[in-house]
Amino acid sequence: xxxxxxxxxxxxxTTLLYKLIDEGNEVIALSFDYGQKASKELDFASLxxxxxxxxxxxxxxxxxxxxxxxSNLVNPDNDDxxxxxxxxxxxRNTILLELATALAITTGSDEVYYxxxxxDVGDYPDTTPEFxxxxxxxxxxxxxxxxxxxxxxxxxEKYEVVLEALKLGVPLDKTWSCYVGGxxxxxECYSCQSRIKAIEKAEKILKEGN
Amino acid sequence: xxxxxxxxxxxxxTTLLYKLIDEGNEVIALSFDYGQKASKELDFASLxxxxxxxxxxxxxxxxxxxxxxxSNLVNPDNDDxxxxxxxxxxxRNTILLELATALAITTGSDEVYYxxxxxDVGDYPDTTPEFxxxxxxxxxxxxxxxxxxxxxxxxxEKYEVVLEALKLGVPLDKTWSCYVGGxxxxxECYSCQSRIKAIEKAEKILKEGN
Numbered sequence: 001x002x003x004x005x006x007x008x009x010x011x012x013x014t015t016l017l018y019k020l021i022d023e024g025n026e027v028i029a030l031s032f033d034y035g036q037k038a039s040k041e042l043d044f045a046s047l048x049x050x051x052x053x054x055x056x057x058x059x060x061x062x063x064x065x066x067x068x069x070x071s072n073l074v075n076p077d078n079d080d081x082x083x084x085x086x087x088x089x090x091x092r093n094t095i096l097l098e099l100a101t102a103l104a105i106t107t108g109s110d111e112v113y114y115x116x117x118x119x120d121v122g123d124y125p126d127t128t129p130e131f132x133x134x135x136x137x138x139x140x141x142x143x144x145x146x147x148x149x150x151x152x153x154x155x156x157e158k159y160e161v162v163l164e165a166l167k168l169g170v171p172l173d174k175t176w177s178c179y180v181g182g183x184x185x186x187x188e189c190y191s192c193q194s195r196i197k198a199i200e201k202a203e204k205i206l207k208e209g210n
Numbered sequence: 211x212x213x214x215x216x217x218x219x220x221x222x223x224t225t226l227l228y229k230l231i232d233e234g235n236e237v238i239a240l241s242f243d244y245g246q247k248a249s250k251e252l253d254f255a256s257l258x259x260x261x262x263x264x265x266x267x268x269x270x271x272x273x274x275x276x277x278x279x280x281s282n283l284v285n286p287d288n289d290d291x292x293x294x295x296x297x298x299x300x301x302r303n304t305i306l307l308e309l310a311t312a313l314a315i316t317t318g319s320d321e322v323y324y325x326x327x328x329x330d331v332g333d334y335p336d337t338t339p340e341f342x343x344x345x346x347x348x349x350x351x352x353x354x355x356x357x358x359x360x361x362x363x364x365x366x367e368k369y370e371v372v373l374e375a376l377k378l379g380v381p382l383d384k385t386w387s388c389y390v391g392g393x394x395x396x397x398e399c400y401s402c403q404s405r406i407k408a409i410e411k412a413e414k415i416l417k418e419g420n
Contacts, residue, residue, distance in 0.1 A: 057277060059274060063270040063271070064269060064271070068313065068316050090315040091312040091315075094311075095308045102278050103278065105301075125351060125353055128351065131351050137347060138304065141340050142304050142341055143335055
């Protein structure tokens, strides 16, 4: 299959890229430049695609974010990025997944993938199985052809994605999770904390398994 | 109610703006600049909003269209704009309606409106009642709050919208339908033809009614 993957450059979507390639798919990666503080994410996404020889499109949606003017993710004066609610752009995943759907149609691809995980549930409404079901119902009627949207990690906890990453040989140090930006991850924001705990748990499981 | 209306500057959405104001709603208008040939549309949208004292946002999505690179609407070398299929950007209405949904949330508005009409059915998949139902089902789960998407003209033929426009005193010569662009409507493209026939039919009905 040929598929369009939304690639943030973070741990979950990068692992999904490795998994899709491992399963024999042809992948087109799509990243979004929305003026985020964490532009390291995009750098890592580009490096990963270059390394894996995957076509990589970066879509500049900063004009949209400027319109919405609502997210602490993109406000350089606001360092309060510790609560999930603070980092939500309304309808974010729907907008990004429909841009990916449009790219799938214009490139003749079969499917769209994104790296939603179970750990996001409760924090973000648009990473739930119910959301995934509804965006697929919509995709059945909003174009001349049906492009399925898939999220293979949607029932997985983050530590399970780390286990998958380690199995697939994903270089974790070439993925970026921190919301704050800078040369090194802050280690304190919601996203850094979630990542650190997941890696600790996965390493513990692997150690106990040996 | 406060609502966000997607305003193209064409006949249908301009009439919907007049109708919403007539019914006592506070309206925020949202137009999209996607590098379309028919930039007169946007000029008319701006003039109408100024005249009616309606806040008007223009969101530049030309970067997205550049990515998709698929539509004859925006290709200056292609004058074949006579078939509806030629003028379709994949997932177009979903993307625009979700941007409107996001703007509704950031501005504290209650609802989103767009000017889909029955005459579009069969030509565009994303103007059908089924599409409207599914985007509402999606909107119930993709944000912390449910923003309904409404299309009061979705069961109306274009001549019925013209009748509504004449009743509401919409200046039809300050709306733009032509896909081709230029100083005057071409009179030949699909959109011009559809408009001309609808106005003729509405005028005939009014004449016979007198």
